[in-house]
Amino acid sequence: MGALKRSNAFLFFIFILMKPRELAKAYEPKEYEDKIYAAWEQSGFFNPDKLKAKAKPFVISMPPPNATGVLHLGHASALAYEDLMIRYHRLKGEQALWLPGTDHAAIATQTKVEKILAKEGTSRQKLGREKFLERVKEYVATSQGTIRNQTRKMGSSCDWSRERYTFDDGLSRAVAEAFVRMYNDGLIEKDYRIVNWCPRCASTLADDEVEYQENDAQLYYIKYGPFVVATTRPETKLADTGVAVHPSDKRYKKYLGKILDIDLAGHKIKVKVFADQAVDPEFGSGAIGVTPAHSAVDFDFAQKNKLEIIKLIDENGKILKSGGKYQGLDVNQARQAFVKDLQAAGQIEKIEAYKNNLSLCYRCNTPIEPLTSEQWFVRVNKKIPKRNKTLKQLATEAVKSGEIKILPDRFNKIYYHWMNNLHDWCISRQIWWGHRIPVWYKQDEIYVGSEKPKGAGWVQDPDTLDTWFSSALWTFSTLGWPDKTKDLKNYHPTSVMETGYDIIFFWVARMILMTEYIFGEKPFETVYLHGMIRDKDGRKMSKSLDNGIDPIAMSEKFGTDALRLSLIIGSAPGADLRVYEEKIAGYRNFVNKLWNISRFIFTSVGNVKTVKTEPQPKTLADKWILSEFNNLVKEISLDLDKFKFSPAGEKLYDFTWNKLADWYLEIAKIEGSKDQILLYILERLLILWHPFTPFVTELLWEQFGQKEMLMIKSWPQANKIDKKSTDYFSQLQNIVIKIRNLKVENKIPPKELPACQLESKIFTKNDLQVIAKLSRITLVANLAKAKSFSLGSTKGRINLAKELSVKERQNLENYIKATEARLKNKNFVDNAPAQVIAETKTRLAEAKNKLK
RNA sequence: GGAUGUUUAGCUCAGUUGGUUAGAGCAUCUCGUUUACACCGAGAGGGUCGGGGGUUCGAGUCCCUCAACAUCCACCA
16 A cells, blocks of 8 residues: 655645545545635636637536526536536537626516515615615625525536626626617617506516416406407406407498497497407307407407507506596406496396416516507517518527527427517516616607717616516627627637526527527527426425425535436436435435445555556456446447436446446455556546536545646547457356355355356356355365256356246246247248347247256 | 327336347345445345237337326417
8 A cells, every 4th residue: 555645736736635544434525525616716727718628619608597596406407417518528628618697687686676675664666766776786796696606516617707797897788789789770679569567567578478377267248339248357348449250240240340339337438340350259249349458469459450549557557547437446446346337337248257367477476467558679570681581580590400409309399389479579678677778868869879879968768678688698798799809709609508498488599589690690509408306296396385405405415416416317308307305315325435436446556546558457357347448438428429418427327336346346356456457447437427526526536646636637538348358247247146146045144155166168267266256155176966057158056955946937937938939930030130030049048058 | 279298116217220038226125244335235026118009020119099197388358
């Protein structure tokens, strides 16, 4: 056992330095993780410019977590996959850049701070715009700190020197620049349209920011001139300007094109009767009262049929002057009062129970009020000047052409479908926390530009931009755009966008749309969509169910490496993943196993050092383990290149525990003198594991006393695989297992070493000794009265009383019967490939042999 | 209403273009401290692959159909 030499000249290893003998019996992640992370961070290698990389850059923009809360398991899983990719590509010698950042998350953040203010008994209105924004900034600063620390805790090797925030000056400039360009191209326009309005947020919402919830409602049938009109919202009838019927509905043909005066409990309205295919003549009375100002469908009717648009409900949910005597009431009060009046007037035919979908704000769950308003829109169906294509077409083609690959590919279809049905995107919001719209007004003039115009009297548009507008620029705004920076040239387009499938529309689609517009180029090559994290029963983790698992607590309890494994192994792109403590504990056990394998190797070799080239194998076991290792390197490299993280992890796990530990280390104890091979494999195994379990591998690597950290070593190359040795070795394993079985079945205690005679054409004397030690028998030259067995080309006799178990015999007999029948089947013999027939015959012979 | 996914051992999941007697981890049972590890080792039991039908010499795998669960989109006068 040689003492370790290490160089003090290198600052990388500022954490606890230990000599091999001092490795604790069990790995205690808590003692090391923070120190290891600090050492990585100080080394500077999270920054790709510090790497001596020769290969192409590999870039991931970290999806910015909302600056509102704490890291949950969803973030932890995303960080695990992203860090896995980044570390793998860094080890492959690429310029790996993982750019972290946070998002100002306009509505989400504002809502959160408003809740805090409400608890303090104040409100944003009471504070005023300036003071309120100060409060939000304070809040964001605190939660950003939390997010940063928790991201570090997960071992994320991201380049903190490039950290960005959507509210940075640079990014804000990018937002303004993008707006101005789109405005100048006529792709952003102000328009008076129907929008989704959240009365609590006092702001518009985009179509995909509205959620639906089934709701028990009442359907009122109202006597309405010559019609009976059914509605769940009687109060809106106060602003009806049309009645729609089906074109072939004979009942109403005579009214088509006419303008009728209708009296609703004394409230007078004028409605134009028109026909539309969309009307279902079977529903209710087959006539729809049309309220253009407060229903998206009705607004379309109004556009098509030139109906008057009367706004009835204001931005606070109160009835306007157009509502006559109901003016000033809020919507619910107005409904009650109006229904009462209608009933008194005998105009309510009936009221039925009815299930409908209530539209809710995705941030605060307040019911949405559709209303007309003047807002800024991105025109997705308008041709871009000089390109003769719409934004929608650009974004669709980027995926259709194969330029961008989405994993799993079934999301292509979902993406196309969404893109196809995309309407103009309302981007102005009336909330305060966000990027101000870069538009200034002076009487009749309008100025659009990234800077305030010169001269006095200009007033900036009070509205802010949809948070997704700035997020859509994320892959390039973080690299310095609109400036022509070196980073932009080197690192854009990025390589992989790793994110949850729940925000494919909100974010992924909009990044593609905006990047294709601005650069005529994709934002990323591959989209890897991970699934949602669920509890053991498959339920979403939520505060109300109290079934959430805190990643930080799990990291403290089991170690970050174990947590990461539990998130990586067993997961597939697009598939939800169940996570629970027992699973994490299982991987904690594995990490400890890896620790002890290393501990065994470090303490049993004469001198701990790295081994440059593959050592010459001496025994069958040596040839086998090297072949298995080379095969492992080959396979997991292929898996990782194809984003198959879970299979790669499983193969590593299987090799480490079931091959290296269970067989080779045991044989090493028997055969001895395996320092070179053990060190050769361990060194490289730590590299292979590093992207999965960065902490423990870096710590163990320290034992080699090298100047460089494991993080920047080179990914191993696969050498030759010796097929004959793997075949022979599996025969050796089968014999050992066979003998162990025979011993257990015959109730021979493990300590007893029954006499056994072994004859083989392929095994050396040494191999037979290995078999004897592993299976715990005494090898003898001759054994007269004994149970005989045979496996492959090896025959054995062992001193046991009992025969094959009844079940074993039964299985063999069944198998032989079935196989013989198959071989007699003319169809099989004529049609199956010769190789399959030959294999079947061989297996049959083996089975018969066993029965003897 | 449209679309997608899932259904394999008690639990969580693998099973690549159809081809060994369907695998792993956890859990269970038996035995066990031998040069690292009880967060361990050796061994065992446990599955008519959601139901039905079809194609094929051969189906967990391909096709049809039904069912349950989940998710997304659209719409709801």
